[in-house]
Amino acid sequence: MQANIGDVAQRAKVSSATVSRAFKHPELVAEATREHIIQAADELDFAVSRSAAVFQTGQTFRIALLLNDPSSTWFNAHVYEGLDSVLHPAGYDIAIYPIGTSDDRHVFFENLPIRRNADAVVIASFDVDSKEIERLHSMNVPIIGISALPEEVFDYSIATDDDYAMRLVTRHLLTLGHRDIGYISLDPPENADGSLHYSANRRSNGFLAECAEAHIEPAMLHVPNTSQRVEHALTQLFALDHMPTATCCEQDRLAVPLLSRLQRLGYAIPDALSVTGFDDSTYASEVGLTTVRQDPRDMGARAARHTLGLIARIDDDSEDGAERNNDRGETNDETAGETNNKNNKTDKTPPIHESTQIRMMFRLSTGPAPNAV
Amino acid sequence: MQANIGDVAQRAKVSSATVSRAFKHPELVAEATREHIIQAADELDFAVSRSAAVFQTGQTFRIALLLNDPSSTWFNAHVYEGLDSVLHPAGYDIAIYPIGTSDDRHVFFENLPIRRNADAVVIASFDVDSKEIERLHSMNVPIIGISALPEEVFDYSIATDDDYAMRLVTRHLLTLGHRDIGYISLDPPENADGSLHYSANRRSNGFLAECAEAHIEPAMLHVPNTSQRVEHALTQLFALDHMPTATCCEQDRLAVPLLSRLQRLGYAIPDALSVTGFDDSTYASEVGLTTVRQDPRDMGARAARHTLGLIARIDDDSEDGAERNNDRGETNDETAGETNNKNNKTDKTPPIHESTQIRMMFRLSTGPAPNAV
DNA sequence: TTGTATGCGTTATCAC
DNA sequence: GTGATAACGCATACAA
Numbered sequence: 001m002q003a004n005i006g007d008v009a010q011r012a013k014v015s016s017a018t019v020s021r022a023f024k025h026p027e028l029v030a031e032a033t034r035e036h037i038i039q040a041a042d043e044l045d046f047a048v049s050r051s052a053a054v055f056q057t058g059q060t061f062r063i064a065l066l067l068n069d070p071s072s073t074w075f076n077a078h079v080y081e082g083l084d085s086v087l088h089p090a091g092y093d094i095a096i097y098p099i100g101t102s103d104d105r106h107v108f109f110e111n112l113p114i115r116r117n118a119d120a121v122v123i124a125s126f127d128v129d130s131k132e133i134e135r136l137h138s139m140n141v142p143i144i145g146i147s148a149l150p151e152e153v154f155d156y157s158i159a160t161d162d163d164y165a166m167r168l169v170t171r172h173l174l175t176l177g178h179r180d181i182g183y184i185s186l187d188p189p190e191n192a193d194g195s196l197h198y199s200a201n202r203r204s205n206g207f208l209a210e211c212a213e214a215h216i217e218p219a220m221l222h223v224p225n226t227s228q229r230v231e232h233a234l235t236q237l238f239a240l241d242h243m244p245t246a247t248c249c250e251q252d253r254l255a256v257p258l259l260s261r262l263q264r265l266g267y268a269i270p271d272a273l274s275v276t277g278f279d280d281s282t283y284a285s286e287v288g289l290t291t292v293r294q295d296p297r298d299m300g301a302r303a304a305r306h307t308l309g310l311i312a313r314i315d316d317d318s319e320d321g322a323e324r325n326n327d328r329g330e331t332n333d334e335t336a337g338e339t340n341n342k343n344n345k346t347d348k349t350p351p352i353h354e355s356t357q358i359r360m361m362f363r364l365s366t367g368p369a370p371n372a373v
Numbered sequence: 374m375q376a377n378i379g380d381v382a383q384r385a386k387v388s389s390a391t392v393s394r395a396f397k398h399p400e401l402v403a404e405a406t407r408e409h410i411i412q413a414a415d416e417l418d419f420a421v422s423r424s425a426a427v428f429q430t431g432q433t434f435r436i437a438l439l440l441n442d443p444s445s446t447w448f449n450a451h452v453y454e455g456l457d458s459v460l461h462p463a464g465y466d467i468a469i470y471p472i473g474t475s476d477d478r479h480v481f482f483e484n485l486p487i488r489r490n491a492d493a494v495v496i497a498s499f500d501v502d503s504k505e506i507e508r509l510h511s512m513n514v515p516i517i518g519i520s521a522l523p524e525e526v527f528d529y530s531i532a533t534d535d536d537y538a539m540r541l542v543t544r545h546l547l548t549l550g551h552r553d554i555g556y557i558s559l560d561p562p563e564n565a566d567g568s569l570h571y572s573a574n575r576r577s578n579g580f581l582a583e584c585a586e587a588h589i590e591p592a593m594l595h596v597p598n599t600s601q602r603v604e605h606a607l608t609q610l611f612a613l614d615h616m617p618t619a620t621c622c623e624q625d626r627l628a629v630p631l632l633s634r635l636q637r638l639g640y641a642i643p644d645a646l647s648v649t650g651f652d653d654s655t656y657a658s659e660v661g662l663t664t665v666r667q668d669p670r671d672m673g674a675r676a677a678r679h680t681l682g683l684i685a686r687i688d689d690d691s692e693d694g695a696e697r698n699n700d701r702g703e704t705n706d707e708t709a710g711e712t713n714n715k716n717n718k719t720d721k722t723p724p725i726h727e728s729t730q731i732r733m734m735f736r737l738s739t740g741p742a743p744n745a746v
Numbered sequence: 747t748t749g750t751a752t753g754c755g756t757t758a759t760c761a762c
Numbered sequence: 763g764t765g766a767t768a769a770c771g772c773a774t775a776c777a778a
Contacts, residue, residue, distance in 0.1 A: 002489060004771055015749045020773055030747060045511070047488040050435075052771035055428040056754060062423075062466065070454060072670070074655075077450040081443060084469055093435065093466040096457055115420040116375060138418065230659050257659030260633050264661070282447075282655060286603050286630030288637070297445070377755055388765040393757055403763060425755035429770060 003044035012040035023048050063087055063307065064118040065096045068126035074281040075296045079124050079146055082300020090308055109135045120307045123148045125198050142310035146303050147199060151353045156306040158299050158354040162199040165292045165358045166206035169276050173246045174214050177369035178274060181218045182244040183207050184233050186225040186254055203250050203278060219244060223254065230257045245273060245369045252277035252284050252291055259287055259365055270367030280361050288364035299356060306352065376417035385413035396421050436460055436680065437491035438469045441499035447654040448669045452497050452519055455673020463681055482508045493680045496521045499571050515683035519676050520572060524726045529679040531672050531727040535572040538665045538731045539579035542649050545733065546619045547587050550742035551647060554591045555617040556580050557606050559598040559627055576623050576651060592617060603630045618646060618742040625650035625657050625664055632660055632738055643740030653734050661737035672729060679725065
């Protein structure tokens, strides 16, 4: 029912190869014949079948995205958007594999459902252990990490230096004279895998290190990351011997609503209490939250560009291998040159590990500490 | 390099057909041979190539998702998540086509890049005109609408009744004694297509209708949907002859930060001023915003289930056509019965148009109107 | 610049 | 329950 490339060829009185070229490499087809072909295609309502084309190339044109948190999360949704902004125009689909629970995770790495069915794997926002990485590498496709550790195992990685960034936040509070600081982290609820620390540990480490250097003993609060997170945070804050003069939140996700609620409860912010976040996510600027800026969309886009590069490099390699059996007269010199070039290099170009530039957003939620007791 | 189905067949000493069956229809293969095959496959690190399998079936196993706003939007990110939660397990990829500008949009409908390359098209959160719909239908795949109008053109659609929901919000304010209400809508910025009204018009219509019935003349404010939206809204509010006693926002996206800022600016909410939103999106509950609940994730999931149904139905139809040429002894009766069944029906089952159940979330941002002038 | 021939990996059909 | 084989639609190497 649907016209195929042969039908078009017939109608345009050319071979199917020419039709194929007319679409894939228009510059190799004479202007006139190309127009003929396009017209015939239009009349038959023809379009190249991506499934067939993709199959033909041996590539899958599919990128697997491993996600621990829901894809609708501020971070993940923006990472996805950034990835897609580069990958979609390049003809790639993104398939999300949610591995939020340890079960999911186990099953995934056991079965490796993407084996032979993805040209690259992108891991966003969670850590992987050595066994998992080994499994992943057994697929022989590039592994890309976005805010994922340990970076050495990735062919490309990009991340915010959470530790350092949180140190800066802490210093900011210390400089303002705060000596009584509450740090609030969000703990994954029940069924999540205990080994998924993403950036959380690095952030609290940074905070603790900076406090230690300043000889300060902060209050460390742990709040379950549920819809009741603000209530839990408030409860724990009020349960302290005395309210801190500053609360340092692991994420904007908590800081934004907490800020709002504290104000509502009569706390003068920042006069009585300073609040900091991390991410510069939705509403952070609008509610005036001092925080660290992350641009997950940009991280996704950069990761995607490197992903394409890594995929292309792999293809080149395999082509080299194939080409050794059949010289092609005219372009022989060039080919030989290229091959030599590649042989002179090591097998792979070394992996790149980027760190995003850290930018603090100083806003109205932080101010000098009120006079201490 | 990568093992294919033939390699496995060889190693397991069976035919490739049996290997294929062992994966696709395990029940048709003897227990023993199947185990053999699985083992051989494991040893060779074999996995069925989705590209090849998909190609073979003729389906694309790809769903096109047309998006007007960025995919990271609260609404879109959740719709996507809902769709993917159903489609991914069913073996479908989702490809997002952003058509945010009129250019994008024009190019898309002109070229129809998804022709022959999607098994269904899902349109989220924007309206389509008759020409566009005609183009879409020329692809002969189901068209699904999520919060998109006009619903008649879709094979399945699901939407919130924005008009009615906003009427309820308005009534709530009227009941509280508010007579001086400001309605704030977010207008798409510069380069967006002027014809994209999504739900906005329906909401303001509902508001206006209810006000008219109550013989009230509201202040209608239009704010550009940029990062400065709150500043613009505040400016316009303060520029009014007198502050309204209630502001009715078209979206939480504005209402949440506006609420926060108004409090910060010293407005007692709801004593001096009531604020309402629409969506029940991120932080709405945490800041205590009275709003209308929407569940885009659920809408996406429902839409996805119907999408699969629609695709399956199309497949059945074409199979029927094919099967007329070759009877198959044993199952002949059944087949005949089914075919008759289908012939008794009309070509298609009638489209379904669902309306989500509306639920208002009454919270602390609304209260009785302060004594009027 | 174009045509011919072939292969990509899987699945469905049919015979056994 | 299993094997042989023909598609599926396209892209490429090579010949012309």
